[in-house]
Structure formats: structure tokens, C-alpha cells
Amino acid sequence: MEISLRINGSAETLEVQPQxxxxxxxxxxxxxxxxxxxxxQGACGACTVLSDGAxxxxxxxxxxxxxxxxxxxxxxxxxxxxxxxVRADGLQCxxxxxxQICSAIGMLAEHKEGMASAVTEDDEVDExxxxxxxxxxxxxxxxxGAYNGxxxxxxxxAG
Amino acid sequence: MTTAQKPTGAVGKPxxxxxxxxxxxxxxxxxxxxxxxxxxxxxxxHATISRGRITALHTxxxxxxxxxxxxxxHRNAPPLEPVPKTSPLDLSSMVSGTSVDYLQTDExxxxxxxxxxxxxxxxxxxxxxxxxxxxEYAPSEAAVDFTGAEANARPQPSxxxxxAGAKKGDAEEALAAAxxxxxxxxxxxPHNHNALEPHATVAxxxxxxxxVHEPTQAIDWFRAHLAARFGLPADDVRVLSxxxxxxxxxxGAVWPGTILTALxxxxxxxxxxxxxxxxxxxxxxxxxxxxxxxxxxxxxxxxKLTALVHTSVTRTGRVGGFPEPVTTQSQHLYAAENILLxxxxxxxxxxxxxxxxxxxxxxxxxxxxxxxxxxxxxxxxDPIELRLRNEPEANPLDGKEFSLRTLAESYRQGAARxxxxxxxxxxRSMRDGRWLVGMGAASAYHPAGYFTADITVRLSADGTxxxxxxxxxxxxxxxxxxxxxxxxxxxxxxxxxxxxxGDSALPKGPFAGGSxxxxxxxxxxxxxxxxxxxxxxxxxxxxGGDSHEEVLRRxxxxxxxxxxxxxxxLGRKSDQARFMLRLARDxxxxxxxxxxxxxxxxRVDPDTGEVRVTRWTGVFSIGTVVNPKSAVxxxxxxxxxxxxxxxxxxxxxxxxxxxxxxxxxSEYHIPVHADVPPIDVSFLGTPDPTMPGGILGAGELGIxxxxxxxxxxxxxxxGKRVRDLPISVDKLL
Ligand code: FES
Ligand code: FES
Numbered sequence: 101m102e103i104s105l106r107i108n109g110s111a112e113t114l115e116v117q118p119q120x121x122x123x124x125x126x127x128x129x130x131x132x133x134x135x136x137x138x139x140x141q142g143a144c145g146a147c148t149v150l151s152d153g154a155x156x157x158x159x160x161x162x163x164x165x166x167x168x169x170x171x172x173x174x175x176x177x178x179x180x181x182x183x184x185x186v187r188a189d190g191l192q193c194x195x196x197x198x199x200q201i202c203s204a205i206g207m208l209a210e211h212k213e214g215m216a217s218a219v220t221e222d223d224e225v226d227e228x229x230x231x232x233x234x235x236x237x238x239x240x241x242x243x244x245g246a247y248n249g250x251x252x253x254x255x256x257x258a259g
Numbered sequence: 260m261t262t263a264q265k266p267t268g269a270v271g272k273p274x275x276x277x278x279x280x281x282x283x284x285x286x287x288x289x290x291x292x293x294x295x296x297x298x299x300x301x302x303x304x305h306a307t308i309s310r311g312r313i314t315a316l317h318t319x320x321x322x323x324x325x326x327x328x329x330x331x332x333h334r335n336a337p338p339l340e341p342v343p344k345t346s347p348l349d350l351s352s353m354v355s356g357t358s359v360d361y362l363q364t365d366e367x368x369x370x371x372x373x374x375x376x377x378x379x380x381x382x383x384x385x386x387x388x389x390x391x392x393x394x395e396y397a398p399s400e401a402a403v404d405f406t407g408a409e410a411n412a413r414p415q416p417s418x419x420x421x422x423a424g425a426k427k428g429d430a431e432e433a434l435a436a437a438x439x440x441x442x443x444x445x446x447x448x449p450h451n452h453n454a455l456e457p458h459a460t461v462a463x464x465x466x467x468x469x470x471v472h473e474p475t476q477a478i479d480w481f482r483a484h485l486a487a488r489f490g491l492p493a494d495d496v497r498v499l500s501x502x503x504x505x506x507x508x509x510x511g512a513v514w515p516g517t518i519l520t521a522l523x524x525x526x527x528x529x530x531x532x533x534x535x536x537x538x539x540x541x542x543x544x545x546x547x548x549x550x551x552x553x554x555x556x557x558x559x560x561x562x563k564l565t566a567l568v569h570t571s572v573t574r575t576g577r578v579g580g581f582p583e584p585v586t587t588q589s590q591h592l593y594a595a596e597n598i599l600l601x602x603x604x605x606x607x608x609x610x611x612x613x614x615x616x617x618x619x620x621x622x623x624x625x626x627x628x629x630x631x632x633x634x635x636x637x638x639x640x641d642p643i644e645l646r647l648r649n650e651p652e653a654n655p656l657d658g659k660e661f662s663l664r665t666l667a668e669s670y671r672q673g674a675a676r677x678x679x680x681x682x683x684x685x686x687r688s689m690r691d692g693r694w695l696v697g698m699g700a701a702s703a704y705h706p707a708g709y710f711t712a713d714i715t716v717r718l719s720a721d722g723t724x725x726x727x728x729x730x731x732x733x734x735x736x737x738x739x740x741x742x743x744x745x746x747x748x749x750x751x752x753x754x755x756x757x758x759x760x761g762d763s764a765l766p767k768g769p770f771a772g773g774s775x776x777x778x779x780x781x782x783x784x785x786x787x788x789x790x791x792x793x794x795x796x797x798x799x800x801x802x803g804g805d806s807h808e809e810v811l812r813r814x815x816x817x818x819x820x821x822x823x824x825x826x827x828x829l830g831r832k833s834d835q836a837r838f839m840l841r842l843a844r845d846x847x848x849x850x851x852x853x854x855x856x857x858x859x860x861x862r863v864d865p866d867t868g869e870v871r872v873t874r875w876t877g878v879f880s881i882g883t884v885v886n887p888k889s890a891v892x893x894x895x896x897x898x899x900x901x902x903x904x905x906x907x908x909x910x911x912x913x914x915x916x917x918x919x920x921x922x923x924x925s926e927y928h929i930p931v932h933a934d935v936p937p938i939d940v941s942f943l944g945t946p947d948p949t950m951p952g953g954i955l956g957a958g959e960l961g962i963x964x965x966x967x968x969x970x971x972x973x974x975x976x977x978g979k980r981v982r983d984l985p986i987s988v989d990k991l992l
Contacts, residue, residue, distance in 0.1 A: 133285075134286070136456070136504075138457065138537070139924045139925075141923065143923065143924035146455055191279065191734075192734030193456065193504045193733060194278070194282030194502065195504030196455050201283065230937070233932070235932070238932045241929060243455045243505050244896050246896065247895075247930075247935040250932070
């Protein structure tokens, strides 16, 4: 099937089988290998990208569902979080990092829109404290254990 | 000239890691992302019995899948040389994950062993076809149940480098006579490394030369092993590994995927990529052995240890594996009058085990440090006070000198930072609302040492420095740390140093294991810098000039270079021999280790048994802290992995079939953001006087003692002792 979508600001047309995941389409067909595969089943978050600004795990997304959408991958991200992460040493091997960054950008937007999390009391969304960040980022695994640094960096850019 | 330049003081500064930007922009290219014109894709077919023979392999359906190039089995695969015999004189001989000659015979040695490889034009076709290969087997009897095999355990093979036990006095007798004694049994389950990057190989042949892209902790050993298996001179094999998406020991050996990718590339004449699925990693890359441990302690009423017994049973595979040194820390941590340590082994028809972060001490400290806490309660002495009363002056077993022993200071500083004095000793005595609160402590211990490495250091007339060494950057910040060391050694700014690594074409680097890489590379780097400065001084006597740049310009040379190590066969052999001699000599002289004290606070839900770790403090001694920022990360990373080990991690092996039942990240639970509180890490910072640059290891220390600190805190909160990891809710109800 042929699909058209926008990726990192430019229009792309792809020929994909209906069962191909967005992750494989990005990595194998478009050469956008910044998005990582850690499990291919929605358990690790390494493949997180933004679709119209919302975070999705691209291994669980079929490419054909994203016809007409605007996809942003790490290659298209230019965000203060990237430098904040380096300063806070919120990365070691770097394999989870693109997913953490895309997920955090999506998470910050969710918070701004007033979306509550499992630890938000009485659904009163106010300040994004450490507990909120940790809860909201728990879909992104980091086996190197760089969690403290990631949270610190997100807190810094969340303001 | 050198007097005019002040040392830059880069060592000890919390500098940002040099590859940070590459990793935060998506520019870092991991192995699976390398592509070549005509690249073909491979997928593995796994055996579904634990032991026996393949009687039939039906590959027609697989071959018929559009895009399939070939299905390789033991009937049509090109030949492989056998696995080289292991020899202590050649460390690279230990790098083979198993001794199996993949696709050379019809024999099966573990459930999950690759029995066929599909090569196709794309990964989807390869995976689809692999699922269509059908095998028939003649199974033979297999031993796969670890707990059931305990009675058959045999003493581990022992060597001076890896002793399988130790003895001082008569510990059993002292135990029987002790006024206060405890005899306890602990168990730990198998674990998997679960580096976030699954193993992947891209192999390409150019005539008889082989290039392999693969994330590995052992570039040089990989090269030697591949050369041996394919009958090539080592110089005709190149291994590239600039980025490694986490290792933890799992990428320290050559597993079947690597060999089979190179074999498939040879058979098809195409470059081939094999990117393992998460399940593929579980089936073909060994993990941590389970253990059964006995710790028995006897003491006088005032808390002096009279007897310490620590024994272990672990497993290896019938076709390989690593006898885990579970009792190491028990040789060194306590001044017991009588000591008995014994390590036993069972051999099972399972995928062989492999070191995982702090093999031995990660699980050994769990049993020992829980037992000490239990003893403290028996004696009604504060657990930290009990440790201080038994802090040895010299190595308890043989009176050997400690090169650096600061454990008591770690406890003093840690207790103050953590607020240990607020703890009321009585179990279930502390609460936070409805939550039960508990505090626990435990010691961290990891032996230290260093290997050999070749290196070149080049100083250019433009003031830049190039350091070249084929070591591995697995997330530790190695390139940053070495640049800091070079900057200080040569009195140049940190930014002027560039470090090349991750390629077998560079001077031979060490294995990234045993927390020894930083000290090892530093040893050669410091030596090379010394040589370089000597040549520079000689040159300066002739030319004059008061800076490096000036001297080189006046001498009219673009750069000067110094090197350590030899790339000739003979040079390598003598390097190896020198290493073994130094190792033996150092072990006779000193006991070297990094150490530390962990403090943990948990809260436990009294109704559901849910354990949350809410606070953590660790004070560590890792010798010179080259880069406090990345060193803190290393320690935190170890602690986070330890939290998983304490509370949730467990590889489930079916005791009837030997099959791993939870080969995925959704069924094997590693810690997530919400599980990890802010972790307060600090360092004592005293250099080890016997180590290069004063540096001890940092990568593995963090995980040791963590599970014990959690278990001790859980006991303090609930009054329950859980001696079988993980501390899951069912064990607290
Ligand atoms: S690869 Fe998509 S969640 Fe793990
Ligand atoms: S930095 Fe290695 S997995 Fe997160």
C-alpha cells in the first residue's frame, strides 16, 4: 500500500505492507535509525516517537494507520531537554535516550493540557514534581539506570 | 618548558560526557543500523528440546517464502573450526559463550539452541520463514532442574586466580561452640542482563577478510575468536563496536548469533545482518546463574565473630559456563576467627551462564549481608556497630595487606548523610501514615585489578592530542575519563584531547569487564604520556621553547607519538605473560577492592505487601574519582539494577523442559522510573596507592549489597525475613 505522511517536516510517500510497523518503516525504509528497537512489543519505550505531538510506541503502530499524520523522530527534535540530559548525565549507553526524549516532550505537552496521571491527587494537575515525572515516564525503560539524571533534566526544562 | 604549564586539573572534574550530543540527537549508529549494498537479513530457528538429536528438519515451506535466499542447517552449512581450547595463558580463549559447533552436527544441547538460520532479502521474510521450519528430534535424558540437582553438586574447579573456597581454623566446630549462632539458607534466581540494545551482528566478507559490526565488551577477544573459528589470521578480521547499548556482561562473550551471521555471509556471499529479537537474546545469550547459599555465623555476646561459613551451589551448562565466585566477599569483609568458604557447581543441559554485573558478589553479598543483619538482631547490637566491631585490620584469611580499606569511614559518613540515628531498631516500629517504614544497611564489595592494553598517544604541533586504543564505550563514559587523564598527564586542556576507541584496527584494548577497563587503559595511557614527555624534553633541550607547540614547531615536526604495547605475535605473548606474572605478584602482596556502604529506606503496604524504595544513600571508595559525574551514574546504575534484583527480577526456567518461560521485558520486570527514588551517591576519594592513577573499579560495586540492604529494610519494616529473591508481594503476605 502507498501512504503519505509528513516526517520531521517533510512529505514522504511510502510503499508498505499493511503489517509493517511504523518503527520498521522509519528504520528500514527511511533510514531514520535514531528511533530504537528494544523489545518490539510495547514494553520498553525505546521506539517512542511523536505523532502530531503525541507520544506513541512506534513498534505497536502500523505504518498505514499514520497516513496524513505528522511524525517527529529524534532526528527532527531540537529541544533544550537534549542539552539538559547531557548536563545531568541522564544517559549512559544512549540506547534508550531517543525514546526518553520523545516521550518526555510528549509528556510535557500532556501535562500542559491538564492530563492527570495515576499519582495526580484529586485529578488536580498542577506542578510537575519528581513523583509526577517518574510516574509519567515509567513506560521508558533504562537498563543503565540513568533515571535520576533523566528526571533532573526534565524538571529543569519543565521550568 | 613543562614547568611553564600548570596542570589543567581535569581529573576530578564533573565534565559532561564527550559523546553526549551524538546520543541525544539520534546520530549514534549502533551495530544493527549498519547497512551495505546487497545486505541480506538472517533469522534463527531455535531447538525446542534440551538435549538430543535432530532427526529431521523440514525446510521446504521456509524456502518457498518469497525473498528467502537460503536456509542453512547442519546439512548444508559451510564448515567451522572447533572452539579453541581454553587456556589461562590466552584470555581470549575464554570468550566463547559455549563450546558448540553451531550447524556442524545434529546435536542439541539446550532448549533455544539455534538449529537453522534463514537468510532472506528482508527481515520480515527471514522471520516468517524461520517460523515455518519444522524439526523432529530424538530427545535424550536431560538435567534441567537446578533445585533438584543440588544434591549432585561438585566442588568448583579451583585455581590460584579463581579459588573455589578458603579455610581458616575450624569454622564448623567454632559454630557449634558459639554462644550465639545462626545457620541460614538463601536462594537467588537466574537473571538476565537485558541490555536495552538487543545483540546484533552485521558481517561482511571481502574475499577472505571478515568485517563484523557488533556491540561487544571484548573487541580484541572477538577478533581472536572469529579468526580461530573461520581459520583466518587475526589481522584479516575487523571488529567495529563504537557504540554498545549496554553490556553488563551479556556482551562479553561470543554467542551463536555472531558466528552464524558470519557463517551465513560466507555461505551466501552477501553482507548479512542478524538483529536478535528480545526473545532471541534470552534463548541464545546466557544470563546469571541461580544460587543456593548457606551462611552460618557464630559470635560471642559482645558481637565478635568466631565463625563464618559461606557455601554456594551455582550452575553452568554442559557446553560451557562460568563458575560463579559467590563467596569472594566473605574472604575479606569480616574479621572472623574461623572461616570456611566453599563453592559448588552443578552442570545442566541449559544455555550456559555468563557473568552479569558483579558475578559472585552481587548474589554473595545478598546472603552474607542479610545474615550479618540477622545476627545483629540476635545479639541486640546495631547492625552497623556489629560491622564496625568486626572490621579487619588486614585480610582475615591470611593477614595480607589491604591496599585501601575505608569501609568504616563509608559507614560513618553514610549514617550521618542518611540519618541512621532516627531509626528505631524494633521491627514494625516506624510508620508513615498507613505505610510501614524500614531502614536497612549493607556493605558493597568488589575486587579490583587491571589487564593490559596497547595505546598510542600523539601530540601535535597545533596543540591537540590524539589517544588511540580499541577499548569499548559501553556507557561508562570511558572516552571522557581517558581524555581527562591524558589532559592532566600532558598538561593540555581537556578539549584538546580526542580519544579513538571501539575498533579492532586501533591498538589492542582491554576487555570491558571486572570493572577494570578505566584503570587498565589509564595504566597504559599514563605510561605512554610519560614516554612522550621524555621525548619532548629531549627535543626541547635542543630547540628551546616553552610550550609543547613551540617545541614541535621549532623542531619542525608535525607531531610526536609514543606507544605502549606490541602488535607482533611475540609481543602479544610476552604481554600476556607479563600480565599473569603481575597478577600473581599483586595477589601475593595486597588485597585490592572497591568498597562502600548502602543505606536504604523502604515503605511497605501492610495490606498488599507492596514494597517501595523511598530513599537511598551510598558512600563508596573507588580510589581516584576521575569524573564524579559519570562515576555517580555508574554507581546509581548498579544500585538500580540491584533494586530489580531485590524486588522483581527473575528468569523463570521450566524445571521440566528447561525452557525460559518469560523471555520478554513485559514478563521480566526491570526497574522503571517510578521504582527509583533519588539516589544519594558520594565518594571518599582516597586514591588506591597500588593502582594506576589510584583508580579502582566503579561499574560493578554499586549492585553489590543492594538486595541485602533492601531485604534488611523490609525486615525492619515488617518483621519478616525474606531469604529467597526476589522479595515479591507473595512472600510478604
Ligand atoms: S521497541 Fe517499542 S516499546 Fe520496546
Ligand atoms: S542509557 Fe542505556 S538504557 Fe538508558
